[in-house]
Amino acid sequence: MAGEAPELSAQERAGRPFPVSWDQFHRDCRALTWRLNEVGPFHAVIAITRGGLVPAAIVARELGVRVIDTVCIASYDHDKQGELQVLKGISEQAMKLGGGTGKGLLIVDDLVDTGKTGKLVREMLPDAHFATVYAKPKGRPLVDTFITEVSQDTWIFFPWDTALSYHPPLRDGAA
Ligand SMILES: O=P(O)(O)OC[C@H]1O[C@H](OP(=O)(O)OP(=O)(O)O)[C@H](O)[C@@H]1O
Ligand code: HPA
Numbered sequence: 203m204a205g206e207a208p209e210l211s212a213q214e215r216a217g218r219p220f221p222v223s224w225d226q227f228h229r230d231c232r233a234l235t236w237r238l239n240e241v242g243p244f245h246a247v248i249a250i251t252r253g254g255l256v257p258a259a260i261v262a263r264e265l266g267v268r269v270i271d272t273v274c275i276a277s278y279d280h281d282k283q284g285e286l287q288v289l290k291g292i293s294e295q296a297m298k299l300g301g302g303t304g305k306g307l308l309i310v311d312d313l314v315d316t317g318k319t320g321k322l323v324r325e326m327l328p329d330a331h332f333a334t335v336y337a338k339p340k341g342r343p344l345v346d347t348f349i350t351e352v353s354q355d356t357w358i359f360f361p362w363d364t365a366l367s368y369h370p371p372l373r374d375g376a377a
């Protein structure tokens with residue numbers, strides 16, 4: 203689109219890897235909950251799947267919220283973003299709890315990157331509170347509460363997408 207910064211290539215994005223362990227992710231979700239505790243109470247948590255499912259479970263447990271709904275959106279094929287597809291919308295029951303506009307609902311996702319996914323969900327629930335664990339600068343204005351900001355050219359590797367593997371010693375040319 204005219205005037206917009208060009209999309210970063212997969213190579214450029216992978217240039218700054220930010221691996222997150224399960225321990226770190228759990229700690230960051232708990233830190234997020236501390237902040238959200240000041241904002242709530244919330245009637246329900248809306249997880250943006252799939253990445254939002256893990257933080258939503260941890261946050262809902264800490265906040266004592268037992269109603270959890272999903273909005274299922276797909277856009278990335280690994281690190282390339284395509285058209286956003288809404289595979290499942292918000293349930294009628296959750297919509298009712300949020301008075302039709304999302305008031306008192308908490309949307310949770312693992313991160314905002316370009317902000318396209320977050321923008322789409324915000325349009326569905328304009329009065330909901332939107333929380334993510336991580337935020338990149340382009341998506342940050344869309345989020346109400348987050349924990350860690352990383353640069354736009356960082357690629358976050360989540361523990362559910364990665365596995366431990368051998369890393370060669372530095373003297374053998376490892377970065
Ligand atoms: O701010 P954006 O540029 O829109 O990107 C952020 C979204 O991308 C990832 O989801 P993805 O579409 O990869 O699906 P997944 O959660 O099933 O992995 C991530 O979990 C966010 O939902
Ligand atoms: O940095 C990222 N990591 C994992 N998934 C993502 N989806 C958009 N950006 C990212």
Ligand SMILES: [Mg+2]
Nearest residue numbers: 251252253254
């Ligand atoms: Mg996602």
